[in-house]
Amino acid sequence: MTAENWALAASVFLVGLAAGFLGGLCTILRPMQAAMSGREFRGFMETFLRYAGNGLGQAYNLAWSGGTTIAAIVALVLLWDDPGSASFVLTAIGLAVVIVGILVVSNVWKTPQYNVILGWDPEAMPPGWEAGRQRYFTINWLQLVATWAAFALFLSALVVNG
Numbered sequence: 001m002t003a004e005n006w007a008l009a010a011s012v013f014l015v016g017l018a019a020g021f022l023g024g025l026c027t028i029l030r031p032m033q034a035a036m037s038g039r040e041f042r043g044f045m046e047t048f049l050r051y052a053g054n055g056l057g058q059a060y061n062l063a064w065s066g067g068t069t070i071a072a073i074v075a076l077v078l079l080w081d082d083p084g085s086a087s088f089v090l091t092a093i094g095l096a097v098v099i100v101g102i103l104v105v106s107n108v109w110k111t112p113q114y115n116v117i118l119g120w121d122p123e124a125m126p127p128g129w130e131a132g133r134q135r136y137f138t139i140n141w142l143q144l145v146a147t148w149a150a151f152a153l154f155l156s157a158l159v160v161n162g
Contacts, residue, residue: 007075008091008158014068015098015154017060019147026144030137038125041133045117065106068098072154079161087161094153101146110139 001009033041051057072095079088113136120126 002078002161004075004078004087005158005161007071007078008087008154008161010071011068011075011091011094011154012151012158014064014071015094015147015150017064018068018102019144019151021064022140022144022147026137026140030140033133034137038120038129039122042117042120042122042125045114049114049118065098065102068150069095069103072098075157085160087157090153090157090160094150094157097146097150097153101149102143105139105143105146110136110143113139 033044036044052061072091075091076088076095079085079091082088113132116132117136120129120132126132
C-alpha cells in the first residue's frame, strides 16, 4: 500500500468516526432533545458540553477533525505529482468540504450557538429558545451532510487510487 493510500485511508477512517457520531446525534439524540422542555434541554446541553469539550471528548473531537484535515493534506502532497488525477481532485474537494462544513461551521456557528444555549437561565428560558435549539439541530444536520460527503469523497479517492 502506498503512502498516499495510507493517508487517504486515515482520512476515510477519521471522517468516518465523525459521520457515525453525528449520525447518531441527529437521528437518535436530537429527537430525544426535541421532546425535552426548555429546562431539560438546557441542563442536558450543559452536561453534554462539559464532556464533549473536555478530557476524552475534547481529544476525540480534535483527533477526528484535526486528523482528517492533516491526513487529507498529506494525501494531497503525496498526490501532487498528478494534480489532474481523480484521486487528487476528489481529495481536494473532500478537504474543502471538511474545512468549510466542519471547521468553519464549528467555529463560526456551532460554538457560538453553544455559548448562546449555555447563557440561557434554565429557570427562565428566553422567549424563542426553541428557535435557538432548532438552529443547533440544523447546524448538526449540516455537519452530518458534510462528514458523509467528505467520507464518500475520500473513500472514492482511495478506491480510484487503488
